Amino acid sequence: MSYSFDFSGLSQGYDELLQGLKVTVELTIAANLIGVTLGFIVALLVMSKLKLVRTPAMLFVEFFRCTPAIIQIVWFFYCVPILFDVYLDSLTMGVLALGLNLTAFNAEAYRAAIQSVPREQHDAGIALGLSPLQRVLYIVLPHAVRASVPVLITNGIGIFQQTALVAIVAIQDLMYQGKALATTTYRPIETFTVIAIIYFAISFPIAQLVQAIERRREMASR
Template sequence: MQNIDFFFVLNAWPALLQGLIITLQITFWANVIGLVAGFPLALLSSSSFLPARIVARFYIDLFRCTPVLVQVVWFFFCIPMLLDVFWSPVFMGIVILGMNQTAFNGEAFRAAIQSIPLAQKDASVALGLGRWNYVRYVVLPQAIKTATPVLITNAIGIFQQSSLVALVGVADLMYQGKLLSTQTYRPIETFTFLAAFYLVIAIPFGRLAAFLEYRLERLNRI
């Protein structure tokens, strides 16, 4: 039986830290894309204009119903050949995970929008609010508030799924861990450390999402 020794992992901390920085960069910007683009996508998927609704629903279903690994591999290998573009691996990871996050956040926003009572729309019309002012001042604030627990959960998911970009050569935390495991022949210590690290970051945000969901339910009962 192999002796467990985490010295090799601790000694490789600079490389793991560099990988962690890349992981956090990908996670942060993918979530920014998902938040910014998710709400307009939700509006399109709820639109009365049929072509826009069909396109939006197809986009959401495409990313929600196919494995993230397939999306990452297809994007990394097919987009450069189809479009003759050559982006940095980190940028490509941000784009594809951001597109995936947009689909999930779009669905979260759509559910939040549908929970807004129709009476508020009638009241907005009576007050003379135009369509975009109604969306800006009535729909958007309530949609963000209602969807926040799900948005946090989606953010945790994209943080976990960011490890998949290691399979296509992005030097993130998982990639550095795989490299360390190969060099030191210490897979138990390396991947145990990585699992613990992802867990330490994800658990507080998971608890925050659960707390906000609980608070939201209490406010709705008042």
């Protein structure tokens, strides 16, 4: 290979990359707050005995799980303003698209965790006179959160990586700034190598944390 790597030219764009990383982190945090919160609510709706409640929730989950995230992002940016006459800033649109995508995947994680709650705990809540809402808040929710933490964190890593897709609608995240820098410096290989390293440096430690949590849980269950 005759290609000569030269990273020196990237020094002029470090500030822009850091600014892009800041936007990426903001998108990730906001999307995770939506996904973790709404995911539990959607999981309860999916498990409802009422078909009128269950069916729309299931359609929501399947739509976001079975369509590409990039299509969802583009749809939000171009279709929502036209169809619903709702105009939000690009960052908010990105947060909503990513947050609802994460909600669908987290809902499945919560649903599996809720189904694993021992029947005895439900019976104990009924025996104590707890209302259905109290049983959800004090019995189901704590168990579901503990059981689904590894999956929720893994999904959170995935949404961090998927934030790169918002560059297609001109949100100035890390990927967007990287593309601009690659065009300016004529060094796409070096630029995208640095960007890949940044994504890896953030994702890898969190992935290791997930593995540590799972190992600890396995040891505790023995």
